[in-house]
Amino acid sequence: MQHFFSRLLISLAYRLRSSQSYQKRRRFFYNLLENDNYKYKKYFDFFMIFLIFVSVFVLIREVHHHVNDALMFVNNYVISFIFLVEYLLRLWVNGSVTKIIIEQDEHDAMLGREFQLKKALSKIVKMKLSYMAQPKAIVDLLAIMPFFHELRLLRLFVLFRVFKLFRYTKSFTGLVSVLASKKFEFFTLFLFTSIVIFVSSVLIYVIEGNNPNSNIQNFFSAIYWSVVTLSTVGFGDITPVSEEGRFVTIFIIISGVGVLSFFTSLIVSAFNERLDEFKEAKTIENIAKLKRFYLICGYSSIAKEVIKEYKFRNKAIVVIDSDFGRVEEAKKEGVTALHLKPGSMESYERLHVDFKKQVHVVLCLQQDDVENVYTALTIRSLDKHVRILSLLMNDINRKKLQFAGVNDIIYPQELIGMITKELVGQPVAFEAIHALRSENSSVKIDEIIITEAMAQNYPYVGDLGNKRFRIVLLGVYKKRGERFWFNPIDSTLLEAGDILLVIGYMPFIKEFEKHLMSRDEHAK
Amino acid sequence: MQNKKRALIFGSNKYAIEIANSVQSIYDIEFFVTDEKEEIEFSGRYVKNIFDLSDDWYNVEKFEDTENTIVFCVLDEEAENVFLAISLRSNFKDLVLVAIAANKESVSKLKMAGVNKVIPIEQTTAEIISDIIHNPIASKVLHGILYEKSDLKLAQIEVENAEMFDGEFPADIDWSRYQGVVVLSIMHKDLTTEFIYSSKAKRTPLKNGDMIIVVGYEADIAEFEKQIGRRKYVNWSDWSW
Structure with missing residues (x-):
């Protein structure tokens, strides 16, 4: 019987592991419940927070008013049921049962023995219990309790639903981790406070316990008085009546001020120490939301100039640099920058960057060929297709950059040489062309990609009407044949994917582009 | 046979070498370095002079022929470069000075020091990076026209037969009748340059002496030249920024 059950379990585990639909569902629920980077998780969290507030509203309303039966039903059964389903789903997605069974089976097969069912089950139970023992899971379980609302006491378990709020608020998780970083200091403070409370409670009880005018007639009152006084709240419902009692009060008040100051400074210092970490986490979160961006590795002086150009074009940029000072400088300039090593794989794992979907171009702009080659190799190993542009500081390293998979290499020295040659040869023409490249010039050279619709509406160059928009058509880059046709004749055929190279004032170019896209206007 | 013009290059870094390699076909190159021991790539091919910025180092003869010398x-x-430019300008009013600068701050200082043309390294590199990414085709075409052996050429043609335009404004002229060339801009006698479709080009008729900047194939440019005027090689001393 046990053998049959074991075989059944193993075959089910293998089937589930190879079942795409099962894995897809499991991944979906895992993302929905546990993955903060999953885009639909926030909607789920908002929904759960809404349910919690409904529960709390019902609890408060119930104190003095009759609550609508339908609402009570929703509170006691529907919401509880949703929480129950959520709890079971979390239990399911936290830790893989199939993985344990398969691993156990493979392990036993390797050792040439029978499948150890008990061992596998014990591992499964242990794994699930370790999840269930987590504070968050306990709160989840207690939040389901109002389901058994007939037991009056269990109604108070609604309050555990409020604690569930912490699960859906990331900032609370941050707070807990901040406080956890000062565990030792808080423990010391707790010990000190406990000793002060204990000593002062004993003292005040011994001194005032037998005094008929005193309110402290039992030890609990003494502890209560100590806590109220130490916290500097001082309700005044219990006050010492003897000289000795007042002396103890002075001692406890002074200790209280110290305890509070220490407590406050602990929290402040913990937050200060972790502030950069929080800011970085927030920046990474914001980067994950970007649809497309330019990744700049190294905040060099050339990178600063490039960023100026990109900002002009309203493009999203992310800078990573291994130098803390440069990162801070970039942040001051309003650039999204992170203190990460551009050549390290870990940096991109921390960024959660999806090169294929998010990164338009990677620019290796460190003024060091070694760093640029290393960075290019790292990025190329993460994504085969992302476009990489790199600076080259010394021509002997050109081949190394090409070998590392860099698509475009910029060698400033060579550029300056070429520019100088043209500059001294044809200064006026050079200036005319250079002006087109400059961001300060109002006249621009731009590219317009011919779409299917444009090609249908304007099949020939002569149909474009660029002169009406005061635009010079320098030429057409034909997708077919990948050739540039300078100053094409009017009968040149335009096809989807061709690129028009136009020169003109930017607003006119935009108007011209709009005109090309507008089918109706052409029809008129 | 006419003597080649002279290019005097101060400095021996990689930029200096690259400039020397780029202009050696047009100019005779002479280097000026501060230290005798300074190695210059291909030093056998170039003359090497020693100078000391703090000293009275001018060999006046070398700089006298301002018509045929470019520095x-x-x-x-950066500070030494500015000091060098000021020293040269204060002694040789008409000398053509070209300088490279790391950033914008140095550009303005060098311009104030009297340099005719300053090439900002970082800004220029950034512009080219930006172009390669955003307008790759345009960048390739312009790069080909400007720096590489492309069939397309840029030319500056001085107008000599302005009367043939009969007072027409540049923006209204049907340039398509001059097959093969694309007219980009007009440079007037006062050295102001206007895009062919600018407001000014719509109001100011072409006059003899104006310069037209065109792009085209060599043969088409030659044909255009025949009809309009002649190709003009601008003298650096006429040119100011």
Whole structure:
């Protein structure tokens, strides 16, 4: 019987592991419940927070008013049921049962023995219990309790639903981790406070316990008085009546001020120490939301100039640099920058960057060929297709950059040489062309990609009407044949994917582009 | 046979070498370095002079022929480069000075020091990076026209037969009748340059002496030249920024 059950379990585990639909569902629920980077998780969290507030509203309303039966039903059964389903789903997605069974089976097969069912089950139970023992899971379980609302006491378990709020608020998780970083200091403070409370409670009880005018007639009152006084709240419902009692009060008040100051400074210092970490986490979160961006590795002086150009074009940029000072400088300039090593794989794992979907171009702009080659190799190993542009500081390293998979290499020295040659040869023409490249010039050279619709509406160059928009058509880059046709004749055929190279004032170019896209206007 | 013009390059860094390699076909190159021991790549091919910025180092003869001499200030230290430019300008009013600068701050200082043309390294590199990414085709075409052996050429043609336009404004002229060339801009006698479709080009008729900047194939440019005027090689001393 046990053998049959074991075989059944193993075959089910293998089937589930190879079942795409099962894995897809499991991944979906895992993302929905546990993955903060999953885009639909926030909607789920908002929904759960809404349910919690409904529960709390019902609890408060119930104190003095009759609550609508339908609402009570929703509170006691529907919401509880949703929480129950959520709890079971979390239990399911936290830790893989199939993985344990398969691993156990493979392990036993390797050792040439029978499948150890008990061992596998014990591992499964242990794994699930370790999840269930987590504070968050306990709160989840207690939040389901109002389901058994007939037991009056269990109604108070609604309050555990409020604690569930912490699960859906990331900032609370941050707070807990901040406080956890000062565990030792808080423990010391707790010990000190406990000793002060204990000593002062004993003292005040011994001194005032037998005094008929005193309110402290039992030890609990003494502890209560100590806590109220130490916290500097001082309700005044219990006050010492003897000289000795007042002396103890002075001692406890002074200790209280110290305890509070220490407590406050602990929290402040913990937050200060972790502030950069929080800011970085927030920046990474914001980067994950970007649809497309330019990744700049190294905040060099050339990178600063490039960023100026990109900002002009309203493009999203992310800078990573291994130098803390440069990162801070970039942040001051309003650039999204992170203190990460551009050549390290870990940096991109921390960024959660999806090169294929998010990164338009990677620019290796460190003024060091070694760093640029290393960075290019790292990025190329993460994504085969992302476009990489790199600076080259010394021509002997050109081949190394090409070998590392860099698509475009910029060698400033060579550029300056070429520019100088043209500059001294044809200064006026050079200036005319250079002006087109400059961001300060109002006249621009731009590219317009011919779409299917444009090609249908304007099949020939002569149909474009660029002169009406005061635009010079320098030429057409034909997708077919990948050739540039300078100053094409009017009968040149335009096809989807061709690129028009136009020169003109930017607003006119935009108007011209709009005109090309507008089918109706052409029809008129 | 006419003597080649002279290019005097101050500095021996990689930029200086690259400039020397680029202009050696047009100019005779002479280097000026501060230290006798300074190695210059291909030093056998170039003349090497020693100078000391703090000293009275001018060999006046070398700088006298301002018509045929161009000076490149390519020292590593920005301050020294500015000092060099001021020293040269204060002694030789008409000398053509070209300098490279790391950033915008140095550009303005070098311009104030009297340099005719300053090439900002970082800004220029950034512009080209930006172009390669955003307008790759345009960048390739312009790069080909400007720097590489492309069939397309840029030319500046001086107008000599303005009467043939009969007072027409540049923006209204049907340039398509001059097959093969694309007219980009007009440079007037007062050295102001206007895009062919600018407001000014719509109001100011072409006059003899104006310069037209065109792009085209060599043969088409030659044909255009025949009809409009002649190709003009601008003298550096006429040119100011």
